[in-house]
Amino acid sequence: MYKNVSIVADTRVPFPDGTQVMVRCRELGVYKLLGESTLTCQGGVWNHQVPNCIPTTLLTNFTDDAPPTILVRVPAGSASVEPDGELAVFPGSIIHLECVFARKLGNPEWSWSSAFRQYLTGWAIAPEERDWKYRLSIYYSKPQDSGVFTCTTPHGLTNSVTINVVAVHCAPLEVDDPHVTARVEGSRLGHTAVFQCPMGFVLNGTANLTCHATGKWSGMPPQCNPVRCPRLRDIGDPHLELIEQNTTYLGRAYYRCRWGYRLTGPPGLECGSDGKWIGEVPRCQPVHCPPPKPPFNGRILEAGGRALSDGRYAVGSAVQFGCSDSHQLVGEPTIVCTENGFWSHKAPLCKPRCPYPGDPENGRIAPLKFYYEPGDHVKVTCNPGFVIRERTATSRPSCRQDGSWSEEIPSCVDYTQV
Structure with missing residues (x-):
């Protein structure tokens, strides 16, 4: 203790000359202090060596070469372990001091400094305790019971607990934070107050x-601060963008990828009740479209973008198609790889078509189309005074499956020449 404040030993902490420090082990009765419990800074050095805390039987598996552990139990009343290592007890309390020692190794002994009365000692009665707890009981404690209580093993190893019976009350606690929930046992010595915060506060x-x-209470009442998750800064992915960030409890951080990339994993994180982000930061992967298939009787004329080794294309790549002779392209001649990984349109088809053959001289054909499908016929009609030249020619040529006409379009000549 230094100025009534518990400190952790740290040789880097400077103390003014004349400072007095009280030293104790962390857990009462579980460790034994070896050395002086009070140190004074004199001329830049401590007047004694810093003491040590050595483990007792409870920590050494009941070996007979360790000092005995002393456990404190308060079945009625209240008590408090003070900063200086004393056990302060409220008058009227019942205290059991349990000397932990293996019964098969012999009987330890209790002794005490108070001459007020004799105390009941002996092995615990409960079956699960009677082979390792040698008990001293103080019933309905009084101030005259104050003193040092020592347990000594058959080998002469000792451990002690100092008890101070005092009637003390602490002032009522004032909790000014509306978010703090307090469960106060009472205000007398040894009573405790437990504090909690609602979800979303720490x-x-x-x-x-x-x-x-x-x-006095062992400290000031705490406060409830809103949970805050640390701000996300270094993303580590040049293609990933943090577009929204709310660091409060249940707040979310949202990500998106730059054009041409897609997120892998959930798009955001959530701020948890412990002030840590829940989830993993997503990553961005490039988006590719599958290799386009040239249509039957067609080909890819031009690709506006470099294809990968497996034939896939990056977002924004454009592919243009063309058809073989006597075939017509049906659909979009150019398709583009979109950012969802699909082509903007299906690949076109190349269907066989017969081209418009043109009207014969001094005649005309019907019906008139730019292209003719297989099975279509055209009828040749000559102008008045003209007839089809060849006697074997038909006036209805047809479009064949390979995109060619069944015969040449016949010509019309003056009937006087036939």
């Missing part, structure tokens, strides 16, 4: 306070 301070023998 406790700033000590969750448990104890009324000490000084008449």
Whole structure:
């Protein structure tokens, strides 16, 4: 203790000359202090060596070469372990001091400094305790019971607990934070107060306070601070963008990928109740469209973009198609790879078509089309005074499956020449 504040040993912390420091082990009765419990800074050095805390039987698996552990149990009343290592007890309390020692190794002994009365000692009665707990009981404690209580093993190893019986009450706790929930046992020595925060808030301070023998609580009531998750900064992916970030409880951080890339994983993180982001930061993968298939009787004329080794194309790539002779392209002649990984249109088809043959001289054909499908016929009609030249020619040529006409379009000549 330094100025009534618990500190952790750190040789880098400077203390003014004349400072007095009280040293104790963390857990009462579980460790034994070896050395002086009070140190004074004199001329830049401590007047004694820093003491050590050695483990007792509970930590050494009941070996007979370790000092005995002393466990404290308060079945009635209240008590508090003070900062200086004493056990402060409220008058009227019942205290059991349990000397932990293997019964098969012999009987330990209790002794005490108080001459007020004799105390009941002996092995615990409960079956699960009677082979390792040698008990001293203080019933309805009084101030005259204050003193040092020591357990000694058959090998002469000792451990002690100092008890101070005092009637003390602490002032009522004032909790000014509306978010703090307090469960206060009472205000007398040894009573505790437990504090909690609602979901979305974190406790700033000590969750448990104890009324000490000084008449003061072991600390100030805590406060509830809103949970905040750390701001996300270095994403580590040049293609990933953080578009929204809410660092409060249940707030979310959303990501998106630059054009030509897609997210892998959930698009966002959520700020949890412990102030940590829930989830993994997503990653961006390039978007590719599958290799386009040239149509039957067609080919790819031009690709506006470099294809990968497996034939896929990056977003924005354009592919233009063309058809073989005597075939007509049906559909979009150019398709584009979109950012969802699909082509903007289906690949076109190349269907056989017969081209418009043109009207014969001094005649005409019907019907008139730019292209003719297989099975279509055209009828040749000559102008008045003209007839078809060849006697074997038909006036109805047809479009064949390969996109060619069944015969040449016959010509019309003056009937006087036939």
